[in-house]
Amino acid sequence: MRIVLLGAPGSGKGTQAANLVEKYGITHLSTGDMLRSEVSAGTPLGLEAKKIMEAGQLVSDEIVLGMIKNKIESLTGGFLLDGFPRNLNQAEALDELLGGLKKPLEKVIFFDVSFDVIKERLLARGRSDDNAETIEERRKVYESETAPLINYYTKQGKLVTVEGVGDVNEISQRIFKALD
Ligand code: AP5
Ligand code: MG
Numbered sequence: 001m002r003i004v005l006l007g008a009p010g011s012g013k014g015t016q017a018a019n020l021v022e023k024y025g026i027t028h029l030s031t032g033d034m035l036r037s038e039v040s041a042g043t044p045l046g047l048e049a050k051k052i053m054e055a056g057q058l059v060s061d062e063i064v065l066g067m068i069k070n071k072i073e074s075l076t077g078g079f080l081l082d083g084f085p086r087n088l089n090q091a092e093a094l095d096e097l098l099g100g101l102k103k104p105l106e107k108v109i110f111f112d113v114s115f116d117v118i119k120e121r122l123l124a125r126g127r128s129d130d131n132a133e134t135i136e137e138r139r140k141v142y143e144s145e146t147a148p149l150i151n152y153y154t155k156q157g158k159l160v161t162v163e164g165v166g167d168v169n170e171i172s173q174r175i176f177k178a179l180d
Helices: 013-024 031-041 044-054 061-074 088-100 115-125 132-146 148-155 168-179
Strands: 002-006 027-030 079-082 107-112 159-163
Touching: 002 013, 002 148, 013 027, 013 079, 013 107, 013 168, 027 031, 027 061, 031 044, 031 061, 031 079, 044 061, 061 088, 088 148, 107 148, 107 168, 115 132, 132 148, 148 159, 159 168
Parallel strands: 002 079, 002 107, 027 079, 107 159
Antiparallel strands: none
């Protein structure tokens, strides 16, 4: 199974990824998690990414594509992408990479959650990029850069929309239903 979880910051991608990985035995690839481990390890890449992440902006495509490419190429089984792709350029690069490997994406799950709910969730969590100012910036970046992917994957016939509000396990059941 090769899927993408698409949704605004705080829509529940990471939370649902855990349940999907457990059920389907696929690999979880989160560019946000990869970047955060570079930051905690204090690598040059991490140092470059830290400020951008704390400002709620997107890290450069070059960095992100470089990070994800090797991981995808070295995988043998299925995978779940979380937080990637995040703009059209990344989506096209992914299609090209997977096309070359003859392993195209199968489905894209879009989490439908309102920004009021998201804001409440993120303020309650308190990651270093979960302050009111950065949340608003991430929202704007999402609207302009990432939301166009809804249309991109709809045109490919791969998008499935899941209502992302409510009990975590109930949302997982909705996703399982969409995938089975
Ligand atoms: P990333 O780590 O991807 O963060 P994000 O997109 O901002 O999303 P979050 O991880 O905050 O939310 P989520 O959808 O995973 O929701 P979660 O399950 O955690 O990216 C961080 C930064 O890295 C970016 O801003 C950018 O700078 C950089 N970056 C990453 N990828 C990049 C890329 N491809 N290109 C360029 N830059 C990139 O849930 C959120 C909270 O809600 C949690 O506390 C959770 O417990 C709670 N929650 C979840 N579901 C429910 C529910 N059903 N009910 C109640 N609470 C819930
Ligand atoms: Mg996440």
